[in-house]
Amino acid sequence: MNKIDFLNELYYYLGSLPKAEKEEIIADFREHFREGEAAGKTEEQICRELGTPFECAKQYVGDAIEKKEIAPDGKKKHSKTFWAVALAWNIFQAIVAIPITMSLFLAVAVMIVAFCFIVPAVASTAFLVFAISSTVAVICLAIITLLWAVMEIKFCVDRINK
Amino acid sequence: MNTQFKKGVLELCALTLLLEEDKYGYELADMLGKKMTVSEGSVYPMLKRLQTDGYFETYLKESPNGPARKYYRITNNGKQRQAMLLKQWTEFTNQVNSFFEGV
Incomplete structure (x- = not known):
């Protein structure tokens, strides 16, 4: 997974939070990527250390977030x-x-x-x-x-x- | 490790790290991620929660290379919180350790 995918997915799973709040959270993670890259890490490595976007989002949104059936690109997700x-x-x-x-x-x-x-x-x-x-x-x-x-x-x- | 338990401990560690000096997000995530088995991504939600609860303040400061970084500064409330959590932690670990003495 790369930076763009991670941030897109995170933004998606943050769901119904106010837009300003979502953007603040994305800015935090963007900064994390920037610092990680400056420290010589690859995007993939940083993603691995962060965990999944779903898990990150869950801690902001709480239990309101259920495993959504819709994929981040807005298409219905099938098993x-x-x-x-x-x-x-x-x-x-x-x-x-x-x-x-x-x-x-x-x-x-x-x-x-x-x-x-x-x-x-x-x-x-x-x-x-x-x-x-x-x-x-x-x-x-x-x-x-x-x-x-x-x-x-x-x-x-x-x-x-x- | 139990998630709730881990959350509390992580909070204590973050508060303690900030007692010495202000730090930016990546520093905190990196330190906590390296020393404890937590994903670095869970550090940011916790920082935000502690900020909402009034234990941290944030401010932007220029970094030597690139855009400004978001720094976290512990508040007086945060210091009190840290002292309380540390006390609870010490009591708790003492109680647990008492079971292992003489084993």
């Missing part, structure tokens, strides 16, 4: 279990759900095209063009959803490793 489940779901989608759905769509589209050739009466040019273009559309959609699923898998893995 690792959540991301593991999301990961499993995305892998399932990529390997099973998307290929099956897409091949079903593809099969229907191919059948329509084939039907046009078998029964020439229905095979108007417009109909054929529609059938072929929808086949192409289904293939594109399959590629896009698969890429999307892969991106989500990567995102989940990042979250779990964080």
Whole structure:
């Protein structure tokens, strides 16, 4: 953890304290970093010696601070279990759900095209063009959803490793 | 160590350190953090609490390098508080130690 992260998180966990008070506290810690750096310490080392921003904030705010479910960046914070489940779901989608759905769509589209050739009466040019273009559309959609699923898998893995 | 207990002892140590001379935050955090198993981050909340309770005053003083530092000065109330805590501490440790005599 570096200085900026530490101070941001501390400010965040100070929560509903008056703004002036929060800024005074941040100024104290900023001074601590400045002196520590002047004494030749790295930001990481200073952070380690300070303890976590949450623990520091708790002593100012008291018990009013509960382990908030919101991360400092304002996004909802999920547990690792959540991301593991999301990961499993995305892998399932990529390997099973998307290929099956897409091949079903593809099969229907191919059948329509084939039907046009078998029964020439229905095979108007417009109909054929529609059938072929929808086949192409289904293939594109399959590629896009698969890429999307892969991106989500990567995102989940990042979250779990964080 | 019990948190409440540690808090009280930490308070006594901070008050005692300031009896000799005024110090700035980093000095206090560094000294207390090195000698006792406390995270340096818990020193600042304590300093603020003691200041609110009227045991310390703060003032800004130029430092030889860089911006001004916030110094802590013990008040008369603080000195009384230190004497009282020290008395309690001595009594308490004497009582505890009496159990170990002759063991």
